[in-house]
Amino acid sequence: MxxxxxxxxxxxxxxxxxxxxxxxxxxxxxxxxxxxxxxxxxxxxxxxxxxxxxxxxxxxxxxxxxxxxxxxxxxxxxxxxxxxxxxxxxxxxxxxxxxxxxxxxxxxxxxxxxxxxxxxxxxxxxxxxxxxxxxxxxxxxxxxxxxxxxxxxxxxxxxxxxxxxxxxxxxxxxxxxxxxxxxxxxxxxxxxxxxxxxxxxxxxxxxxxxxxxxxxxxxxQSAGTERISVVLRYASDLSAAAAALDAATGSGVSPDIDPQNLGVSIAAPQGHRTLVRILSDLDAVGIPVEEASLRRPTLDDVFLQLTGHAADQARQKEEVAA
Ligand SMILES: Nc1ncnc2c1ncn2[C@@H]1O[C@H](COP(=O)(O)OP(=O)(O)O)[C@@H](O)[C@H]1O
Ligand SMILES: [Mg+2]
The missing domain is CATH 3.40.50.300 (P-loop containing nucleotide triphosphate hydrolases)
Structure with a gap:
């Protein structure tokens, strides 16, 4: 059609x-x-x-x-x-x-x-x-x-x-x-x-x-693997936490940082095993975590991977442009 x-x-x-x-x-x-x-x-x-x-x-x-x-x-x-x-x-x-x-x-x-x-x-x-x-x-x-x-x-x-x-x-x-x-x-x-x-x-x-x-x-499925997200207590820990996630997955793909919500997330091919490691790594360096989750890829992840920015960022830009 x-x-x-x-x-x-x-x-x-x-x-x-x-x-x-x-x-x-x-x-x-x-x-x-x-x-x-x-x-x-x-x-x-x-x-x-x-x-x-x-x-x-x-x-x-x-x-x-x-x-x-x-x-x-x-x-x-x-x-x-x-x-x-x-x-x-x-x-x-x-x-x-x-x-x-x-x-x-x-x-x-x-x-x-x-x-x-x-x-x-x-x-x-x-x-x-x-x-x-x-x-x-x-x-x-x-x-x-x-x-x-x-x-x-x-x-x-x-x-x-x-x-x-x-x-x-x-x-x-x-x-x-x-x-x-x-x-x-x-x-x-x-x-x-x-x-x-x-x-x-x-x-x-x-x-x-x-x-x-x-x-x-x-x-x-093409976006691949599961994703780990952690929400931190302090904004000042964001970059250290991002480095820890990066090290734990060893994938070379930078974590996605959401400063507004104190969130850091990253693709995690090893799923829950990586989650356990991340939590213990963050604990070891004294970074308090408010929330941690493991989830299946969403279309948001696909979009982020493909276009290099999150859909809501694109949306915010559009709103500013309008
Ligand atoms: N009439 C036009 N003259 C010049 N540039 C245009 C015109 N229409 C669209 N564009 C440009 O083409 C690109 C695609 O626009 P558009 O199709 O409206 O995108 P979207 O709907 O996905 O936001 C944009 O960079 C826009 O600025
Ligand atoms: Mg349009």
């Missing part, structure tokens, strides 16, 4: 996409995961015909964005990174208008609008101007707008960024329902938990290139 083949795109001398390829089969969710500036929105724009690739091609339901952009658009629903609702219109009018733009008659557009308002918990505010809505309500309305015409492929660019936990759960529910109806979804996200939960396949991108792909389970 989605085939992106070897797409490159530069802005001036800056290469935003560098031979990117992605595929998604019918009724699956492809999660596109990458730090700020990695090329997620550029990919979305090319797939949705808003931007032309310099080279390569992208297909939606078999139609090329270069050769048949109108057919691509007919098969596609998009919810962009920033919710695009018409603030002067009510929730109902927004959805009704989209239905009419897709060629539905008044009655069909109206029935579809009401159905979606219900599904997205917007019935109570159906006749309120969307300009008065909260971020979460706007997002829901925008998502509803993307699926008015029951497109075969839905593209969601960071659908839950800026939403509260309730809004995020709602959105996840919508995506799950879409997929159970056979819709194919491309979802970009900066939330690993979201990709983990929703995506059948995940492509991790950085600098406009796919640097890893697979199911969440496969990616976690």
């Amino acid at each position: 989605i085939r992106i083949e070897n797409v490159s795109k530069s802005f001036g001398s800056f290469k935003a996409l560098d031979g990117l390829s992605l595929h998604a089969g019918e009724g699956t969710v492809l999660g596109l995961l990458g730090p700020n500036g990695s090329g997620k929105t550029t990919t979305v724009k090319i797939l949705t015909t808003l931007l032309a690739p310099d080279s390569g091609d992208a297909r939606v339901a078999g139609h090329s964005v270069l050769a048949a952009p109108a057919l691509v658009r007919r098969n596609l629903g998009l919810s962009g990174q920033y919710a695009a609702v018409d603030e002067k219109l009510t929730a109902f009018e927004n959805l009704h208008m989209v239905g009419r733009l897709y060629g539905m008659n008044r009655r069909t557009a109206s029935a579809r609008a009401h159905e979606l308002l219900e599904g997205f918990r917007l019935t109570d505010v159906a006749n309120k101007r969307s300009g008065t809505f909260s971020g979460g309500m706007r997002r829901r309305l925008d998502l509803a707008g993307a699926i008015v015409a029951r497109p075969k492929v839905v593209v969601l660019d960071e659908p839950t960024t800026g939403l509260d936990p309730r809004g995020r759960l709602d959105t996840w529910d919508v995506v799950s329902r879409l997929v159970s109806d056979g819709t194919t979804v491309l979802l970009t996200t900066q939330y690993l938990e979201e990709a983990d939960r929703l995506a059948d396949n995940i492509a991790v991108i950085n600098h406009g290139r796919v640097i890893a792909e697979g199911t969440a389970t496969e990616l976690k």
